[in-house]
Amino acid sequence: MCGIVGYIGKSNATPILMEGLSRLEYRGYDSAGIAVREKKAIRIVRSVGKLIELDKKLKSNAPVGTLGIGHTRWATHGRPNETNAHPHKAGPVVLVHNGIFENYGELHRYLAKKGHTLKTETDTELACHLIQQRLYDGLSMEKAFFKALSEIEGSYALAVLHEEEPDRIYFARRGSPPLVVGLGEGENFVASDIPAILSHTRRVVFLEDGDAGILWRDRCEIWNLSHKKVRRPIKTVNWSLSTAEKGGFKHFMLKEIFEQPRVVGDTLSGQLSEKQRRIYLRGVDPLFSGNGSFPFDKIYLVACGTSYHAALAGKYYMEEMARLPVMVDQASEFRYRNPILDRKTLIVAISQSGETADTLAAVQIAKEKGAKVISICNVVDSAIPRGSDTTLYTRAGPEIGVASTKAFTTQMVMLLLMALRLGRIRQTFSFGDETFDALVKLPKQIQRLVEIDLRDLAEKYAHSPNFLYFGRGIHYPIALEGALKLKEISYIHAEGYSAGEMKHGPIALIDRGMPVVVLAPQDKTYEKVMGNIEEVRARGASVIAIATQGDKQIAKKCQDVIYVPKAPWYITPILMTIPLQLLAYHIADHKGTDIDQPRNLAKSVTVE
Numbered sequence: 001m002c003g004i005v006g007y008i009g010k011s012n013a014t015p016i017l018m019e020g021l022s023r024l025e026y027r028g029y030d031s032a033g034i035a036v037r038e039k040k041a042i043r044i045v046r047s048v049g050k051l052i053e054l055d056k057k058l059k060s061n062a063p064v065g066t067l068g069i070g071h072t073r074w075a076t077h078g079r080p081n082e083t084n085a086h087p088h089k090a091g092p093v094v095l096v097h098n099g100i101f102e103n104y105g106e107l108h109r110y111l112a113k114k115g116h117t118l119k120t121e122t123d124t125e126l127a128c129h130l131i132q133q134r135l136y137d138g139l140s141m142e143k144a145f146f147k148a149l150s151e152i153e154g155s156y157a158l159a160v161l162h163e164e165e166p167d168r169i170y171f172a173r174r175g176s177p178p179l180v181v182g183l184g185e186g187e188n189f190v191a192s193d194i195p196a197i198l199s200h201t202r203r204v205v206f207l208e209d210g211d212a213g214i215l216w217r218d219r220c221e222i223w224n225l226s227h228k229k230v231r232r233p234i235k236t237v238n239w240s241l242s243t244a245e246k247g248g249f250k251h252f253m254l255k256e257i258f259e260q261p262r263v264v265g266d267t268l269s270g271q272l273s274e275k276q277r278r279i280y281l282r283g284v285d286p287l288f289s290g291n292g293s294f295p296f297d298k299i300y301l302v303a304c305g306t307s308y309h310a311a312l313a314g315k316y317y318m319e320e321m322a323r324l325p326v327m328v329d330q331a332s333e334f335r336y337r338n339p340i341l342d343r344k345t346l347i348v349a350i351s352q353s354g355e356t357a358d359t360l361a362a363v364q365i366a367k368e369k370g371a372k373v374i375s376i377c378n379v380v381d382s383a384i385p386r387g388s389d390t391t392l393y394t395r396a397g398p399e400i401g402v403a404s405t406k407a408f409t410t411q412m413v414m415l416l417l418m419a420l421r422l423g424r425i426r427q428t429f430s431f432g433d434e435t436f437d438a439l440v441k442l443p444k445q446i447q448r449l450v451e452i453d454l455r456d457l458a459e460k461y462a463h464s465p466n467f468l469y470f471g472r473g474i475h476y477p478i479a480l481e482g483a484l485k486l487k488e489i490s491y492i493h494a495e496g497y498s499a500g501e502m503k504h505g506p507i508a509l510i511d512r513g514m515p516v517v518v519l520a521p522q523d524k525t526y527e528k529v530m531g532n533i534e535e536v537r538a539r540g541a542s543v544i545a546i547a548t549q550g551d552k553q554i555a556k557k558c559q560d561v562i563y564v565p566k567a568p569w570y571i572t573p574i575l576m577t578i579p580l581q582l583l584a585y586h587i588a589d590h591k592g593t594d595i596d597q598p599r600n601l602a603k604s605v606t607v608e
């Protein structure tokens, strides 16, 4: 996830671009840059780090001109450094990009053969060279732009300038990255999100998947990717700036819950080839091949907080699919005991931020003891990936809400893909069309779940001082995560337990009306879970069941039921997570707590 902004008008572009980027910094903040057309040429200024670093650079010598594009980066291909920062340039073509080009390798080989030398590690630079190549082939800039778009596979939002065309910005949107056009008086804008342009205009066009166009000072034209004209409605937005920054949602947490269909889709598409119906773990596969035989005899999953819950679920995936012993540790414990590690141990360190001090220390200890480390992380080139042998990046985009939501579901997806891949390599789990279809369907199923309205249910239980969450098997970690979400943001005391443990103590807590959230999928544990529901009901609990669509029996036994679609056992825990996030969110919202920045918590825990 990156932020892009473009301006064409009569005013100086630099401050407009910088203000726009400051409103988009939530989308990425590892480097930033602008390109402004001065009298005869385009001047590019870029800087690594947050926008303030770019601002410092511009203080002494900012470009002046009435046309420009800018970018704030969240690295996917290539480390966050100044060379990889956008805008990129090839000949007269200057470009900013949000998204991922999937046929990177193919384009790279083609352009190398044509004599292009790439200066950066980014996929973005390829697009500049591809357009430049089409200009060499004799096409006009407009035709070269559309030709290049037809050759690029993947998802993108783009804004492009041609050095000798001072009167236009080219733009395109394909797949998930958003892009809006803002229409002013004698000036126009293009941006990843409304806040970037809100102080200049409220008249916007939300571009659709496959839209591409040209912005002049006084007009905008839009085509589809086959270069056929399309018409899009102009809308007037009445949002305040702070509402706009949250995409119209009341809190970042809710926005991030709603982003899950997209970011889960992005995380899947990074590792799946839909054409070949195969999973690739890019960058990680070589670690599994050893000298012809599988090189590891055990796996440790190490993490903290929500990431630890993902690790607990990952154990079920990996033991079932890869048939390897898997140990799960809280990083804060792992670092102070004496775990048995050697060259045949694989450590998987899971962290959204990549900065958590305990997880980082665990990685360092594991490396010292000769183990191989793969990290699953959301922040490119952060400390944990840098300390690991290799990294699988989730593509959740920046998570602003302190309570982790989309990071968790994307971690679950990555652990599932890893288990499936290991199962294939070790020939312990056969993965056919049914599994592939289930993965591809997942974003749509999540979309249906985020739309469930749980406000009334939340209001009903918001005044309860205690909650219990029960689950069995892989749903036990999901119960833990549900309880953590509730306590973090609503300050209600909540505990997660494996349903089988209930009789060994927690049942003593149950009193009349106590809410008990039970994860009750129709799997091999179903009858046992139904037994647990009877037991807590008999003691007066109010049961909120998360159950499989079509399960009528459960509705008769519980006060409230939230249904999730029927899916294979490895998909259901991801689906069941969504109503738990929403329940916690709406209870906290009803109580009026500070949801995005709950008391006493920090987004990344970089100290012990």
Ligand code: M6R
Pocket: 304, 305, 306, 307, 308, 350, 351, 352, 353, 354, 355, 356, 359, 402, 403, 404, 405, 488, 601, 603, 604, 605
């Ligand atoms: O960035 P990390 O995934 O390493 O963070 C780990 C925990 O600090 C984090 O998951 C924390 O528990 C969140 N507040 C959970 O919502």
